[in-house]
Amino acid sequence: MRSIIGIELHIQVNRVGSKLFCSCPTNYYSAEANRNTCPVCLGLPGSLPVVNYSVIEKATRLALALSSRISGSLIFVRKHYFYPDLPKNYQISQYDRAGMVPFASGGYLDIGFGGSSKRIRIRRINIEEDPAKISYPEGDPLKSPYSLIDYNRSGMPLLEIVTEADMESSKEVRAFLEKILTLVDYLDICDPDLEGAFRVDANISIEGGERVEVKNIGSLRDVEKAINYELTRQRNIIRAGGSVKRETRHWDSARGVTVTSRAKEYEEDYRYFPDPDLPPIEITKEFIDNVSSNMPELPWVRAERFIESYGLSRYEANVLTSRRWLADYFENALKYYGNPSKLADLLINDFLGIVNEHGGSPRVVKGSPDKVGKLLSFLDRGVISIKILKQILPDVVLRDLDPEEIIRSRGLDVISDRSVIEKLVDEVFRENPKAVEDAKKNPKAINFLIGKVMAKTRGKAHPAIVREVVARKLRE
Amino acid sequence: MRIEHIGVAEYIENARNDPEWVSEYYSVLFERIGKVEPEINSYITLADPEKAVKNAVESAKRKTTLAGLPVAVKDNISTKGMKTTCGSRILSNYVPPYDATAVRSIKEHGGVILGKTNLDEFAMGSTTETSFYGPTRNPWDLDRVPGGSSGGSAAAVAARIAPVSLGSDTGGSVRNPASFTGTVGFKPTYGVISRYGLIAYASSLDQIGIIGLSVEDIALLLDIVSGEDPRDSTSIAYPSAKSFYSSIKDGDRYLGDFKAVLVSEMWRGVDPDVNTVLKAVIGKLESNGLEVTEISIPEIEYALPTYYIIAMAEASSNLARYSGMLFGISKDPSGVDWVKYYSRIRGIGFGREVKRRIILGSYILSEGFFDQYYLKALKIRRLLKQRLVKVYGDHGFIISPTTPITAPRLGENIDDPLKLYALDVETVVANLVGGPSISVPAGFAGGLPVGLQITGPPLSDLDMLALAYRIEEIIGSGKTHAPPLG
Ligand SMILES: [Zn+2]
Numbered sequence: 001m002r003s004i005i006g007i008e009l010h011i012q013v014n015r016v017g018s019k020l021f022c023s024c025p026t027n028y029y030s031a032e033a034n035r036n037t038c039p040v041c042l043g044l045p046g047s048l049p050v051v052n053y054s055v056i057e058k059a060t061r062l063a064l065a066l067s068s069r070i071s072g073s074l075i076f077v078r079k080h081y082f083y084p085d086l087p088k089n090y091q092i093s094q095y096d097r098a099g100m101v102p103f104a105s106g107g108y109l110d111i112g113f114g115g116s117s118k119r120i121r122i123r124r125i126n127i128e129e130d131p132a133k134i135s136y137p138e139g140d141p142l143k144s145p146y147s148l149i150d151y152n153r154s155g156m157p158l159l160e161i162v163t164e165a166d167m168e169s170s171k172e173v174r175a176f177l178e179k180i181l182t183l184v185d186y187l188d189i190c191d192p193d194l195e196g197a198f199r200v201d202a203n204i205s206i207e208g209g210e211r212v213e214v215k216n217i218g219s220l221r222d223v224e225k226a227i228n229y230e231l232t233r234q235r236n237i238i239r240a241g242g243s244v245k246r247e248t249r250h251w252d253s254a255r256g257v258t259v260t261s262r263a264k265e266y267e268e269d270y271r272y273f274p275d276p277d278l279p280p281i282e283i284t285k286e287f288i289d290n291v292s293s294n295m296p297e298l299p300w301v302r303a304e305r306f307i308e309s310y311g312l313s314r315y316e317a318n319v320l321t322s323r324r325w326l327a328d329y330f331e332n333a334l335k336y337y338g339n340p341s342k343l344a345d346l347l348i349n350d351f352l353g354i355v356n357e358h359g360g361s362p363r364v365v366k367g368s369p370d371k372v373g374k375l376l377s378f379l380d381r382g383v384i385s386i387k388i389l390k391q392i393l394p395d396v397v398l399r400d401l402d403p404e405e406i407i408r409s410r411g412l413d414v415i416s417d418r419s420v421i422e423k424l425v426d427e428v429f430r431e432n433p434k435a436v437e438d439a440k441k442n443p444k445a446i447n448f449l450i451g452k453v454m455a456k457t458r459g460k461a462h463p464a465i466v467r468e469v470v471a472r473k474l475r476e
Numbered sequence: 477m478r479i480e481h482i483g484v485a486e487y488i489e490n491a492r493n494d495p496e497w498v499s500e501y502y503s504v505l506f507e508r509i510g511k512v513e514p515e516i517n518s519y520i521t522l523a524d525p526e527k528a529v530k531n532a533v534e535s536a537k538r539k540t541t542l543a544g545l546p547v548a549v550k551d552n553i554s555t556k557g558m559k560t561t562c563g564s565r566i567l568s569n570y571v572p573p574y575d576a577t578a579v580r581s582i583k584e585h586g587g588v589i590l591g592k593t594n595l596d597e598f599a600m601g602s603t604t605e606t607s608f609y610g611p612t613r614n615p616w617d618l619d620r621v622p623g624g625s626s627g628g629s630a631a632a633v634a635a636r637i638a639p640v641s642l643g644s645d646t647g648g649s650v651r652n653p654a655s656f657t658g659t660v661g662f663k664p665t666y667g668v669i670s671r672y673g674l675i676a677y678a679s680s681l682d683q684i685g686i687i688g689l690s691v692e693d694i695a696l697l698l699d700i701v702s703g704e705d706p707r708d709s710t711s712i713a714y715p716s717a718k719s720f721y722s723s724i725k726d727g728d729r730y731l732g733d734f735k736a737v738l739v740s741e742m743w744r745g746v747d748p749d750v751n752t753v754l755k756a757v758i759g760k761l762e763s764n765g766l767e768v769t770e771i772s773i774p775e776i777e778y779a780l781p782t783y784y785i786i787a788m789a790e791a792s793s794n795l796a797r798y799s800g801m802l803f804g805i806s807k808d809p810s811g812v813d814w815v816k817y818y819s820r821i822r823g824i825g826f827g828r829e830v831k832r833r834i835i836l837g838s839y840i841l842s843e844g845f846f847d848q849y850y851l852k853a854l855k856i857r858r859l860l861k862q863r864l865v866k867v868y869g870d871h872g873f874i875i876s877p878t879t880p881i882t883a884p885r886l887g888e889n890i891d892d893p894l895k896l897y898a899l900d901v902e903t904v905v906a907n908l909v910g911g912p913s914i915s916v917p918a919g920f921a922g923g924l925p926v927g928l929q930i931t932g933p934p935l936s937d938l939d940m941l942a943l944a945y946r947i948e949e950i951i952g953s954g955k956t957h958a959p960p961l962g
Contacts (some may be wrong), residue, residue, distance in 0.1 A: 008805060025891050039574050043797050045567065045675040046554040046576060049710050054930075084814050089796035099851055271841035276680035276790055278709055 002207040006165035013157035020157035021049030028152040041155035043087030055157040060291040068107030073283040079270045083132040093128035095272045111175045121164040130156035170227035210246035226251040233333040310340035326360040334374030366400040416462040428452045480958045484693035491543035495536035499500040502529040518632040522591040540586025548638035551592035554673035563597045563607035566825025576673020578701040593628030597675045606829045615959040620883040623653030630657040640688040648903025651915035652686030655878035655927025658917045667712035667908035670705030678790040681907040689954040691945040695720040724945040731946045732765030735872025742876040749921035783904035785853040792837025861909040867935040878915035878927035912937040
């Protein structure tokens, strides 16, 4: 039973200065509830929207990156529905109907999947405003005696990306989403790691069956879970001889299930019409050319460059280019440390681990790339051991401490003085006569003695020298 | 002091010469308001007299442009800290936290907001009878309506309890009451005055207008409130190096420099007495050099239904926001879901005419009817605009009655929507094409004022005001006659 999936993705344009139609800042995450508002985003009587042109520029970047056809005229429309999170009880959006036109249509994104590449077609891209945020004191709306509305988010710019139903598994959807999120990060449209940066609605069906829309999916992990849940649910219905009902369901993240949304008992008529407060904006070829000539390097182009210029594996290149700040960090560190492969290894396996442990945001990274580069060259020069490096890396990354300073003040530099090591080996031999005899017969037992020497130096002795000295003394 | 004949120009001249005169003027004005206002009901909210005088005197001392000029403002134009009700129960407690751009301009130039004037609820009406705050009465005959929807703004100026006022004109709402009250009412080209802060009825038709006693007064205030506004994407900068005021005062222009045209469709169904008064005036203008021709524009018959389709569609959308959530009246929401809550607030908050237009507008925009009504209306609107631009090029300004009748009695039209809507038959053309239109007092029929309307294509404002000024020189301005009040 083949599954057919298309998605509607809403990306919040949080990398512009102000909201879509007013001058309230987009950086509201730390603001007190309902403080980041004005007459326009509260929909006060008499207030009027004025378009923030930087959003149009960002939308144009996205359309160009996805090879979408940009409409010559940008027409905002009103989409009407009564809901408490919508201050005007209509949302300013875009639509495809006589007298209206989407921002851009067509286009595609190729996703690498299972060693081959697959093309996911884009149906359209639209610009619209975000509603306010509703929260429930008890979490669950049904259990809460009241709900709270925070209008700080109201009027935030959103880009809506609608795909054709070209995906066949939750893994493909995830791969598509990851690639789009990386893309909007590169295009300086959205910081995908901010709370509420994106939301997904998925249209899911089993070949031959009715389509179910699953709404309200807010994270990559939930996308996979929700789609898998819904596919299983539909397959079970079909296996039992039933047929899937065409409906809208909501993803309940807490319970991990999709539930029928009872709110929609009738087909909603949104009464779309062009917003008379916003005259159509002509999108000229000059404008598009100008945006096009100022496009940042696209993530997949950068990944290829990392493979070719730095000899990285595809995996390494993909991970390092998954966020622009990370790729920038890598290239900046390379200016101070010349071995791309060792640097990539450290960033992917250790550095990212530290960042992710602290929430995954680049804002936790305080240490500059040159310091990480310096650490690696100390390792290469034998000044510190890999163990020491890993031990002090968090202080360098999170607290911006200077590696040289840490090593000096904590006495962490590697002991590579042979006379010191020989003395220590003699001590260990004296203290462990039985182990020495064992090691003479069984070469594998040598590791015990090396470990004892390392323990005496709290890991600071140069392991290669220790091994060499212990081996020589055993032969003597 | 007699203030009946003091318009904007005279006020400013006196106030700038002698700030003490300002306090005398204000005390006479408030005394007159105390006497006349209870009979007319032109204001919903009045400014505090002491504060108003203090502001005005200070402003005159500082020699600001308006020198403390009191301006009455229609109660659908937002005033910071002053209740703005739209004549509706739903906004009966709403105090805007910001000023409309036009109001801000008046304040910045030293004007004083005298009060907020009565109107048909949400400007939906042509008689000022649908207001939640009771009808306004016509100063010329208290049994009659003052027209609408800016009835309060027109009645206050006619009754000389405001020298000038702001109104709003969506389908004639400034010109219709000006015609019924013997005042001058001007609706500029769409966009010339910012709509920011004007509470929307039908956004693509709404335009703030000015009501005064003379064309000169209107031009003076227009210079203050016009201009491109970064808060209104539909606002425009009027392309002229000269101010409106200095341009009408240009002594080099004579009536003979203008052309005018009578469109036969706009003279059909006009009350015979109104017709007689206006034809006599037109004859007088012709004998003073105005070139007048006559043509037929059959499409103009579609203007009224086209107007109502667009206006109702936009109104149903604009009025969606009134749900008792963020502003306006509210109720204890416990025990009901939000759908019930919204219905309850809208049920008690809106009057019948507003509900009628919301329901009809929602129908027009709904799936299946949108193409049939709304898109078709937009098509006719485009055709009318093209036609009017061509007519203007060939024949000049369109001259017509402002309203087909004089002011009806209270209650005469209110219960029959079709009769009510027909009052707008002459005025809606200007809103549909987005051009300027002015109503000037042209005499009396049966003791009631009759208005002459001039209509032109977008951006013909300067010429239109110049023509109206020349006409006024010949037939007299609104200052010539004052209603027998007080
Ligand atoms: Zn805002």
